[in-house]
Amino acid sequence: MVVMKMKFPFQKRVKLAQGLWLLSWGATVAGALTFSLGCILKTELLRRAEVMDNSDIHVVPNTLIIVGLASLGINYFASKICQDALDAGRFPRWRNFLKPYFAVSSFFTMLMLLAVIMSYAMTGSLESSLKVGLRNGIRFYKDTDTPGRCFQKQIVDRLQMNFQCCGNNDFRDWFEVQWISNRYLDFNSKEVKDRIKSNVDGRYLVDGVPFSCCNPSSPRPCIQYHLTNNSAHYNYDYQTEELNIYLRGCREALVNFYMGLMNTIGAGVFSVFLLQGSVLVSLRFLQTSMEAVAGKENTEIETEGYLLEKGVKETIMETIDPLMKFFLFNNKVEEDASTSTAAAPETS
Template sequence: MVVMKMKFPFQKRVKLAQGLWLLSWCATVAGATTFTLGCLLKTELRRRAEVMANTDIHIVPNTLMIVGLASLGINYFASKICQDALDAGRFPRWKNFLKPYFAVSCFFTVLMLLAIIMSYAMKGSLESSLKAGLRNGIRFYKDTDTPGRCFQKQNIDRLQMEFQCCGNNDFRDWFEIQWISNRYLDFSSTEVKNRIKSNVDGRYLVDGVPFSCCNPSSPRPCIQYRLTNNSAHYNYDYQTEELNIYLRGCREALVNYYMGLMNTIGAGVLSIFLLQGSVLVSLRFLQTAMEAVAGKENTEIETEGYLLEKGVKETVMEYLDPVLTFLSPGIVSTRTPASHANAKRAT
């Protein structure tokens, strides 16, 4: 059953070819934009690699870069096909090329759609990666003398100041780890000894946060230590007063930042996907309309164009059959001798 059959007079074919040529070059620019957006997202993710436990989220920018490059080639050839579309002598040379061309084009167009879906669906993976990565980053904050972790303190401080956040979930995360290096502790002090002895792991824990958690817009001088002790500060109430440090956790801040970035990119790529789909549909109509003209002297006759010559299922199987045929020798070679004998008796 033919899908979406339409009649194409000569003038309509001319306008279709001209419009498709312009559309294909617009899609070429859009492909370059897709690649650029993938590079941008990849760069932003790599900037915060030290607070990410895994790289699963990188599948989104990697996919965008692949489909962006593929789109450049797909639409370049679409423009060349449009140039030869109205020449009955030159167009037939594309006949054997168009079937694999449409198969490759549809594959990368579907891949672009998957990248869009993943950009919205990767929130859970991003959040779990940041949760574990920030936990490790805060734990190694004090290890400024340890090779490989020398810049961990600097990275965390810059992160907290840039995103106006504190800790992993919130500022209380700093209460649970020793973030002050032993190098800067006076072990002759009674207070230091008591704090270390009161902890089963021998860590120096305080109800304080690093300076990078301080909110510069607060009218009060920053209170970094004894945050939960009301009597330690004048006119201070831990339970009711808004603290002069950032209350939002860095995981929440980073998730909101990256999801906002990926959602924006996803919306942009969705429009590019629709543009790419329009190119493929228009090119298919042009191809089928021109096939009826090939080999005829009168090229100005009215022809019919269609999207699919057969049903969707039959068309998909037509493209899959060569692949299955290519894979069938491997399938046959895995048969056991008994199965070969049974097959021989059956024939």
């Protein structure tokens, strides 16, 4: 059964070709936009790669970059097809090319939709990546003399100031690590000795945070140390007073930032997906309506165009069948080869 059959007089075919030409160039610009959005997201992820544990989240920007580049080529050829569609003598040269073109275009269009879905579904992967990455960043904060970690302190400090956050989950994460380097500790001091001896691992732990956790909008001078000791500061109550450091954890801040960016990009790419789908559907109507004109002297006759020559199920099966036969043939060849190899020693 033919799907979405429509009548196309000559003037309607001309308008379809002209409109599709404009639409294809609009989709080309949208493809460039998709590529740019992928590059922007990729850049933002690479900027904070030191506080991320894995590269799985890069699959979204990588897909957008690939799809954006593919969209440029796909829609450029669509515009060329539209130009030749107005000339019935030149259109037939595209006939053998159109089937693989639709297959490639459909693949990359679906890949675009997959990128949109992934951009909304990456919360869990992003959060787990940041959880481990920020934990390691805080852990290596003091290693300014260690090769490969020299800039870890600068990265974490800038991160906390730019995103107005502190620690991984919250500021208490700094209480669990030694974030002050041994080169800045006076080991002759009784306080330092007592703190190191009181810890099982021999680490210098304090209930304090780096300066980058301080909130500049607080009216009170920043309290970095003895945050949980009410008697250490005048007119200070740890339980009731809002601390003058950032209370939000950096993982939450970064997840909100990246998911907001991905969701915005996802909405934009979904619009591009709809535009790309419109190009493919319109081009299919143009192709099928021009098939009846090819080889005829009178090109101004009324023709019929359709989306699918057969039903959806039949079309899918017709597309999958050659692939299944190809893989079955390859498997049979491999089995015959292995059988002949196993039988060779017996014949000798």
